[in-house]
Amino acid sequence: MASLERITRRDNINDPTFTADNQLEFRATFTSDVSNVTADDFDITGVAGATIISVKSANQNDAQYDIVIEVPNLPAFTGTIGLTPSNAWDIIDAGDNSAVPTNVGRNLTYELVGTGNPDTTAPSITSIARQTPGNATTDADTLTFRVTFDEDVQNVDANDFVINGNTTATISGVTQVNGSVYDIVVSGGNLATFNGAVGLDLAAGQNIADIAGNTLPNGEPAIDEVYTVDNSLVPSLTSIERLTPATATTNSDTLVFQVTFSEDVQGVDATDFVVNGGSTASVTGVVAVNNSSSIYNITVSGGDLASFNGPVRLALAANQNITNLSNVAVPVAAPTGTNEIYTVSNETVPPTLLSIERLTPGTAITSDNTLVFQATFDEGVRNVDVTDFSINGNTTASITNVTAVNDRVYNITVSGGNLASFNGSVGIDLADTQNITDLVGNALPDSEPAKDESYTVSNTQGASSKLTVIAGNLLEITELGIAQSLNLTISSSVNVSVETIRIFTTDAKGKNRKQLGSFSVLEGSVLPVEYTPGFSLTKSEIATGTFFQFEVEEIDLKTNTTVIRTATITSVSATEVSLDFGNNTKLTTTLTNEVSVTNLLLNDAAAIDLTGLTGQSEVSFTVYREARLDNTIGFYVTDFADGRIIIDELTRATISPGEEGYKEAALAKQLNVQLTGENDKVTTFEATITNGVFLGTYVVIDGVDPSAGEVFFSHQGSGSFDQIRQAGINSFGVEDIIGGGDQDFNDMVIAFEVRAATA
Structure with missing residues (x-):
C-alpha cells in the first residue's frame, strides 16, 4: 500500500524566500506509484485566498507530483505557507488501494518575509445592481442582485447581507461570479404577494475582507439599485416586428417575426401562436433571443407560402399558455405597440x-x-x-x-x-x-x-421676352418668357441732391398705382467710378401683362420744395428701355434671365433682414467715402424689423428706437464688425455673420468708439431725421451731419454681398 512520504519545496533549499510572480511550487513524493491526484487532495496552510492551479506528475514518475499554488500579492506576504493532505483525499495506489495520507518524512514550508508594500487598503463595494430580472418594476418571485467589489474578496455568504424593504423574503443564495463579483438571490417569504421596494444592504455584522485580510467597511455604494415589486402587474405582448426578411413586401417562403413581451415569460412554444391572413403556413420555430426570456424569434414557413399572395400576420393563439415567472397568464390580445405584417407576393407581373x-x-x-x-x-x-x-x-x-x-x-x-x-x-x-x-x-x-x-x-439672353412702351410713360412686360428679373441701372446722373426713384405697378391705363419699390440716387458725380448702383425686381414681382411707371422725387434745397417727375420711356430693344426723368438722370431698364440678387434691406435701409438665411454667411463689404469726417460704421442685432430690442426675456418687454436707453441696449448687441474708409477711395472688408436675425446700423461720427462718441442709428425713432437711405440692391448711403447737413447721403456709401460660409 502506498503512502505519502514527504512534501518538499520545489525551489533552492538554500533560498526559502524564493517566489515566481505570485506562485509557489511543492513536490509530493509517495512510496510507490499512485493515481487520481488532484487539487482537492491538498489544503494550503498559512495564507487565505491562495489556490492550487496545477497538479502534474514529475518527469512521468507517478510516485512524485508537482503542485503549483497561486497566492495574491505574494511579494508583500510575511509568514509561513505550507501544503497538507485534505479531508477530500482520494488518492489510490496501483492496486486501487487508498494511499495513506501520512507524512513519514519531511514536510517543508515556505518561510516568507514580504519584500513589497503590504496591502493595507480596505476593499469597497462599487455597485449593487439589479441582475435578474432586468426590469426595475417586476412581479418576479425571485430577485437576483449583482454585488461588485473593487477587488477580490473572501468570506462572502448570506449572513453578510440584509434585505432593505418590508418583505419577509430572505437571502436564499450567494454565487461567486469571480473574485470580485457575487450574485445574491432574494426569494421566499411573502415575495409572491408583496408590493413595494426591495433592496440589498450590508449586514451590520458582515465579515467580508480582501485577500490580504483588510475588512470591508459598512457603507452604501455609489450605485445602489432596488426592485419595485408589483404583483398586480399583468404581463403583455408588446410588439410583433418583421425580422427576416426586413422588407414589408417579399416572396420569401420563410418569414421570421420577432416577438417581445413586457417581462420575462415562460412556456413559449409553437402552439402559442397562429398565422392569420389566409395562408396555410404555420409556426415552425420558436427561439429565445440571446438567452432572453422576453424576446423570441418566431419562424413561419411551409403550407402554401411559396405560392401565396397576400398578408401574413402573427398572433397569439386563443389557447396559448404563456405566463410570466410568477405564473400570471399573458392575455390573448394584439400587441400594445408595433404590430407588423408581411405582404407576400409571388406574382410575376412586372412593375410599370x-x-x-x-x-x-x-x-x-x-x-x-x-x-x-x-x-x-x-x-x-x-x-x-x-x-x-x-x-x-x-x-x-x-x-x-x-x-x-x-x-x-x-x-x-x-x-x-x-x-x-x-x-x-x-x-x-x-x-x-x-x-x-x-x-x-x-x-x-x-x-x-x-x-x-x-x-x-433656353440660355439665349431675353429669349421669348419682350418689353412694350405705351404712351411714352407706361412700360408693359408683353412676354416674360424665361426672364428672371427686371433690372434698373443708373446710366447718367449729375444731380446736386439726393433723388428717390419710385417704381409703381399700374393697370393698362396707368391708373390704380401701387408702389413696388424705391431707392435713392446719390450725387454720383463725386463718388468713385466703381460705384454702380442699381435695383432689381425679382421673378416673384414681375409677370407677363404687368404694367409699370417710374418717377423721381427730388428735394430742392434752396426752396425746400419737392419736385416729382415721371420718366419718359424709350425702347432700346425688345428687352431694354431707357428711362429719362428730365433732370439729367437716366436709367437703363432691362428684362434679363439672370437671377437677381436678393435685396436684404428693409424700410429704406433701416434694417438688414437675415431671418430667411440659416447658419453663417460670409459678407463682403465695399465702402465708398466722400467725407471730411473719419466715420465708423457698425451693426447690431435687433429682435424686430422695426428696430425694437427685447430687454426682458421673461416678460418679453422691448425698447424702441428713440426711447431712453436704446443706445445702450443696441450697443450691447453690436457685432464685431466695423467699417471705415479713406477719403475718395474704395475700401473692402470681409466678415462672417450668424444668420437668422435682423441687423440695424450705427454710425460713429468722426470716431471709432460708439460708447464714447456721437452716434446715430438706422432706426432713428419718431421725429428724427433719417440719416441713412437705400441706394440700390444691398447698398445704402450715409449723411454724417446730424439733422441733415447737405443731405447728399454720399459721405459713406456701403454695398455688401452675402454668400454662404464655407466649411
Missing part, C-alpha cells in the same frame, strides 16, 4: 413606369442649370440609382442624383456639362442597362411611360 414629369423648375421653358424630374411607378420598386436613367437630348449634362420620395416615387436630378449654356430639349429615359425591379424581384421592362415630360432649355 407610369410617368416622368417636370418637378423643378415647374415651367416647361427654363434657363436653369439644374433640372429635377419625378419618376412614378405603379408599385414599390428597388435598385433605383443614377445608372438606371439616361438623358434624352444633345446636352452633355449628366444625371447627378436620385432621391426616393417613397418606394414608388423618385426625384432625378440633371446638371453639369454644358447645361448652363445649352439650348434645346432635355428629357430622361430608362437606361438600356437599368436593373430596377419590384419589391419581389420582377424586372421593370424597358418602355416609355404614358406621361413623359421634358424641358426646353
Whole structure:
C-alpha cells in the first residue's frame, strides 16, 4: 500500500524566500506509484485566498507530483505557507488501494518575509445592481442582485447581507461570479404577494475582507439599485416586428417575426401562436433571443407560402399558455405597440413606369442649370440609382442624383456639362442597362411611360421676352418668357441732391398705382467710378401683362420744395428701355434671365433682414467715402424689423428706437464688425455673420468708439431725421451731419454681398 512520504519545496533549499510572480511550487513524493491526484487532495496552510492551479506528475514518475499554488500579492506576504493532505483525499495506489495520507518524512514550508508594500487598503463595494430580472418594476418571485467589489474578496455568504424593504423574503443564495463579483438571490417569504421596494444592504455584522485580510467597511455604494415589486402587474405582448426578411413586401417562403413581451415569460412554444391572413403556413420555430426570456424569434414557413399572395400576420393563439415567472397568464390580445405584417407576393407581373414629369423648375421653358424630374411607378420598386436613367437630348449634362420620395416615387436630378449654356430639349429615359425591379424581384421592362415630360432649355439672353412702351410713360412686360428679373441701372446722373426713384405697378391705363419699390440716387458725380448702383425686381414681382411707371422725387434745397417727375420711356430693344426723368438722370431698364440678387434691406435701409438665411454667411463689404469726417460704421442685432430690442426675456418687454436707453441696449448687441474708409477711395472688408436675425446700423461720427462718441442709428425713432437711405440692391448711403447737413447721403456709401460660409 502506498503512502505519502514527504512534501518538499520545489525551489533552492538554500533560498526559502524564493517566489515566481505570485506562485509557489511543492513536490509530493509517495512510496510507490499512485493515481487520481488532484487539487482537492491538498489544503494550503498559512495564507487565505491562495489556490492550487496545477497538479502534474514529475518527469512521468507517478510516485512524485508537482503542485503549483497561486497566492495574491505574494511579494508583500510575511509568514509561513505550507501544503497538507485534505479531508477530500482520494488518492489510490496501483492496486486501487487508498494511499495513506501520512507524512513519514519531511514536510517543508515556505518561510516568507514580504519584500513589497503590504496591502493595507480596505476593499469597497462599487455597485449593487439589479441582475435578474432586468426590469426595475417586476412581479418576479425571485430577485437576483449583482454585488461588485473593487477587488477580490473572501468570506462572502448570506449572513453578510440584509434585505432593505418590508418583505419577509430572505437571502436564499450567494454565487461567486469571480473574485470580485457575487450574485445574491432574494426569494421566499411573502415575495409572491408583496408590493413595494426591495433592496440589498450590508449586514451590520458582515465579515467580508480582501485577500490580504483588510475588512470591508459598512457603507452604501455609489450605485445602489432596488426592485419595485408589483404583483398586480399583468404581463403583455408588446410588439410583433418583421425580422427576416426586413422588407414589408417579399416572396420569401420563410418569414421570421420577432416577438417581445413586457417581462420575462415562460412556456413559449409553437402552439402559442397562429398565422392569420389566409395562408396555410404555420409556426415552425420558436427561439429565445440571446438567452432572453422576453424576446423570441418566431419562424413561419411551409403550407402554401411559396405560392401565396397576400398578408401574413402573427398572433397569439386563443389557447396559448404563456405566463410570466410568477405564473400570471399573458392575455390573448394584439400587441400594445408595433404590430407588423408581411405582404407576400409571388406574382410575376412586372412593375410599370407610369410617368416622368417636370418637378423643378415647374415651367416647361427654363434657363436653369439644374433640372429635377419625378419618376412614378405603379408599385414599390428597388435598385433605383443614377445608372438606371439616361438623358434624352444633345446636352452633355449628366444625371447627378436620385432621391426616393417613397418606394414608388423618385426625384432625378440633371446638371453639369454644358447645361448652363445649352439650348434645346432635355428629357430622361430608362437606361438600356437599368436593373430596377419590384419589391419581389420582377424586372421593370424597358418602355416609355404614358406621361413623359421634358424641358426646353433656353440660355439665349431675353429669349421669348419682350418689353412694350405705351404712351411714352407706361412700360408693359408683353412676354416674360424665361426672364428672371427686371433690372434698373443708373446710366447718367449729375444731380446736386439726393433723388428717390419710385417704381409703381399700374393697370393698362396707368391708373390704380401701387408702389413696388424705391431707392435713392446719390450725387454720383463725386463718388468713385466703381460705384454702380442699381435695383432689381425679382421673378416673384414681375409677370407677363404687368404694367409699370417710374418717377423721381427730388428735394430742392434752396426752396425746400419737392419736385416729382415721371420718366419718359424709350425702347432700346425688345428687352431694354431707357428711362429719362428730365433732370439729367437716366436709367437703363432691362428684362434679363439672370437671377437677381436678393435685396436684404428693409424700410429704406433701416434694417438688414437675415431671418430667411440659416447658419453663417460670409459678407463682403465695399465702402465708398466722400467725407471730411473719419466715420465708423457698425451693426447690431435687433429682435424686430422695426428696430425694437427685447430687454426682458421673461416678460418679453422691448425698447424702441428713440426711447431712453436704446443706445445702450443696441450697443450691447453690436457685432464685431466695423467699417471705415479713406477719403475718395474704395475700401473692402470681409466678415462672417450668424444668420437668422435682423441687423440695424450705427454710425460713429468722426470716431471709432460708439460708447464714447456721437452716434446715430438706422432706426432713428419718431421725429428724427433719417440719416441713412437705400441706394440700390444691398447698398445704402450715409449723411454724417446730424439733422441733415447737405443731405447728399454720399459721405459713406456701403454695398455688401452675402454668400454662404464655407466649411
